[in-house]
Amino acid sequence: xxxxxxxxxxxxxxxxxxxxxxxxxxxxETFDAAxxxxxxxxxxxxxxxxxxNAVRTELxxxxxxxxxxxxxxxxxxxxxxxxxxxxxxxxxxxxxDVLSPAGAKVASGDTTADAGFDVRxxxxxxxxxxxxxxxxxxxxxxxxxxRLVAIGDKRVADILKxxxxxxxxxxxxxxxxxxxxxxxxxxDASKVDLSFEDASNRLVTLPVExxxxxxxxxxxxxxxxxxxxxxxxxxxTPAGRTTGLIAFNVWMxxxxxxxxxxxxxxxxxxxxxxxxxxxxxxxxxxxxxxxxHFVAHRTPLGIMKTRDNELKFVANPRTVDTSGKPVSVxxxxxxxxxxxxxxxxxxxxxxxxxxxxxxxVFGQTTxxxxxxxLFDRLPNGDVMIHAYGDFVTADGTRLEGRGVVPDEPTxxxxxxxxxxxxxxxxxxxxxxxxSVGGGKSR
Numbered sequence: 001x002x003x004x005x006x007x008x009x010x011x012x013x014x015x016x017x018x019x020x021x022x023x024x025x026x027x028x029e030t031f032d033a034a035x036x037x038x039x040x041x042x043x044x045x046x047x048x049x050x051x052x053n054a055v056r057t058e059l060x061x062x063x064x065x066x067x068x069x070x071x072x073x074x075x076x077x078x079x080x081x082x083x084x085x086x087x088x089x090x091x092x093x094x095x096x097d098v099l100s101p102a103g104a105k106v107a108s109g110d111t112t113a114d115a116g117f118d119v120r121x122x123x124x125x126x127x128x129x130x131x132x133x134x135x136x137x138x139x140x141x142x143x144x145x146x147r148l149v150a151i152g153d154k155r156v157a158d159i160l161k162x163x164x165x166x167x168x169x170x171x172x173x174x175x176x177x178x179x180x181x182x183x184x185x186x187x188d189a190s191k192v193d194l195s196f197e198d199a200s201n202r203l204v205t206l207p208v209e210x211x212x213x214x215x216x217x218x219x220x221x222x223x224x225x226x227x228x229x230x231x232x233x234x235x236x237t238p239a240g241r242t243t244g245l246i247a248f249n250v251w252m253x254x255x256x257x258x259x260x261x262x263x264x265x266x267x268x269x270x271x272x273x274x275x276x277x278x279x280x281x282x283x284x285x286x287x288x289x290x291x292x293h294f295v296a297h298r299t300p301l302g303i304m305k306t307r308d309n310e311l312k313f314v315a316n317p318r319t320v321d322t323s324g325k326p327v328s329v330x331x332x333x334x335x336x337x338x339x340x341x342x343x344x345x346x347x348x349x350x351x352x353x354x355x356x357x358x359x360x361v362f363g364q365t366t367x368x369x370x371x372x373x374l375f376d377r378l379p380n381g382d383v384m385i386h387a388y389g390d391f392v393t394a395d396g397t398r399l400e401g402r403g404v405v406p407d408e409p410t411x412x413x414x415x416x417x418x419x420x421x422x423x424x425x426x427x428x429x430x431x432x433x434x435s436v437g438g439g440k441s442r
Contacts, residue, residue: 274337
């Protein structure tokens with residue numbers, strides 16, 4: 001069975017969460033199936049320079065000798081890692097330890113609720129970067145900029161030992177985020193004791209209640225339910241100009257209508273900002289519709305290349321509003337905010353719009369994990385995520401491994417978070433002032 005969803009891939013990658021059931025391991029049969037899927041569907045017939053037949057010869061005996069589900073997954077994970085590409089991983093079909101793409105095991109189980117805050121790796125520290133109003137962390141008094149020291153009785157420094165020092169800065173950040181989220185999530189209404197260093201570097205331990213995620217629930221195949229959230233807010237530039245800020249957390253069809261309503265709401269604004277920070281991706285084809293709110297003519301944004309075909313991603317101008325009234329596409333300045341957790345479809349959209357000169361990108365370089373993926377059920381009940389295509393932007397830029405490089409890079413710093421400053425947003429607002437120019441609003 002195959003089914004397609006970059007959004008579910010991103011969530012499964014990030015959290016290492018497991019579908020509900022699996023058969024007793026069928027070691028060699030499962031290994032052979034995983035090998036054959038890659039052999040038959042990989043977009044690069046040279047397998048990124050890897051001798052795929054030799055990999056099978058080397059690792060198949062280890063799969064045959066595996067005595068546990070975890071051991072078998074480790075062998076298959078080692079095989080997939082030889083490709084050196086994103087969107088290759090195993091999503092376990094049992095509730096035992098989950099093998100992350102980094103090869104580190106993280107706890108699974110009931111992960112339907114979270115603690116209501118987000119984190120990033122800054123240097124060697126895990127720092128709180130965002131707090132969701134009205135949820136567990138906010139109610140407990142957690143603040144942006146605090147350093148996360150321990151989750152329950154497990155010190156963060158010990159958890160991070162699973163992240164290899166040899167990994168690149170971006171990969172270390174991504175793997176750290178996955179490990180933190182896997183431990184922070186749990187059952188709805190459960191509590192977790194979290195230790196932080198606050199703004200004064202004073203150790204604070206707080207019980208934080210996990211709560212079910214907010215948003216529109218979306219189910220894809222046998223993967224965990226995702227919750228789609230779209231928010232908008234009016235912002236003012238330093239010169240007092242009006243700007244619409246639109247953010248969403250994952251690329252799914254349920255984003256389209258509220259995004260369109262937000263564009264209508266700010267159609268007369270001096271600028272718009274699309275916040276894709278922390279958005280790991282989703283259905284890449286959506287970029288053709290969303291870009292159409294800002295591109296007046298059918299314009300190529302990029303090409304997805306599979307083994308045998310090419311699919312052009314073209315901006316489709318949106319010439320009616322949500323009420324059906326004819327409108328012109330928004331022609332004011334548009335900024336996009338990204339960071340190291342912006343991946344997949346977020347990268348394709350940002351990179352594609354950047355390549356045609358329609359937007360200016362602010363923040364930190366994105367994941368560099370931009371390959372479209374399929375899911376296939378393996379004989380032992382696990383699900384294998386595997387890339388089947390590559391993506392290049394309209395100007396020929398390949399995003400896999402590179403990411404989207406911002407036009408105006410901004411550092412993420414603890415002191416800014418503690419002070420309530422958002423350098424990426426501030427830079428985008430200042431740019432809108434410069435772009436409008438002349439001291440006049442639209």
